[in-house]
Amino acid sequence: MNTKAKKISEKEIDKLVVADANDLTKWTRPINVHPQKSIPIFITEKTGKKLQDAAMKRHVKNYHKWVEKIVKQHLAEHV
Numbered sequence: 482m483n484t485k486a487k488k489i490s491e492k493e494i495d496k497l498v499v500a501d502a503n504d505l506t507k508w509t510r511p512i513n514v515h516p517q518k519s520i521p522i523f524i525t526e527k528t529g530k531k532l533q534d535a536a537m538k539r540h541v542k543n544y545h546k547w548v549e550k551i552v553k554q555h556l557a558e559h560v
Contacts, residue, residue, distance in 0.1 A: 522552075 489497075501507050524532075536544035 532548055533544055536547050539547075541547040
């Protein structure tokens with residue numbers, strides 16, 4: 482018995498992937514995903530600037546998500 486797998490080219494891999502993608506028997510029933518609802522939180526301009534500066538110092542790309550993470554951590558520790 483040969484234990485080595487046959488090497489196939491990228492084109493052959495692409496063909497296999499496309500064939501599987503187009504075969505509806507390979508797919509399960511679609512599901513609907515609903516993101517969590519959010520509410521706005523209003524902060525002063527000064528606090529917003531401090532948050533942006535702190536995020537920049539930490540090389541954060543999306544400071545909104547970073548702030549959300551901080552709030553969640555704080556709630557987990559104090560509530």
